[in-house]
Amino acid sequence: MLKTTLLIAASACFISACAQFGPDSPGTAGAAITTRPACPTPAQMEQPELVGRWQADMPGQRGPVVLDLKPHPEWDGTVKGFIHRPGFSAVVVGDVHQGRVTLEESRDGTRVSGNWDGEVVPGSCARQIRGEWTDEADRPFAFTLRKLP
Structure with missing residues (x-):
């Protein structure tokens, strides 16, 4: 026994x-x-939540602006993809750390042509990011990114 x-x-x-x-x-x-939380807080958001298609609302910029982000093939925890703007597309790379999202875009794949700096919106389940996009001439534009289904 x-x-x-x-x-x-x-x-x-x-x-x-x-x-x-x-x-x-x-x-x-x-x-x-x-396992990822069903509704991550800003501090819980990581690369898996950043992966996907995002629509950008950018007052003062022609739209639609759409970002398609995938896991970066070389750098764990980061993303790489494309931003589609009227008339052109650009490469985008970036990451998220404790609710802060940073992305760099490049029209030619070499030089940075835009910087995204944003914060995950509390209560959005990591599906909305607000911040500022800065173009090559350092002109700032507010943005809101919303994750598309």
Whole structure:
């Protein structure tokens, strides 16, 4: 009886550890399993929430302005994609850290032609970002990014 109880207790600990860390956790064969909050706060927003299609509302700029962001193929935790403006597209790279989003866009893939600096809007479930976009001439324009379904 004591052996059975010890085996059950050991199994429960093992199952609990597997559930907590998953089969792909560090120390096992593969990457860690992470679950993202259903409605992340600004501080919880990370690269997975930044990935996707965003519509930009930019008073004083011709629209529509749409950003398509994907995981960066070389830099973990960052994004790379395109911004589509009337008449042209540009490359965009950036990241999010504790609710602050920074993106750089480049029309030629070499020089920075615009900087995005914004904050995730509290209560938006990481689906809205407000801030300032600065063009090549350092002219600032307010923006609101809204994640599209």
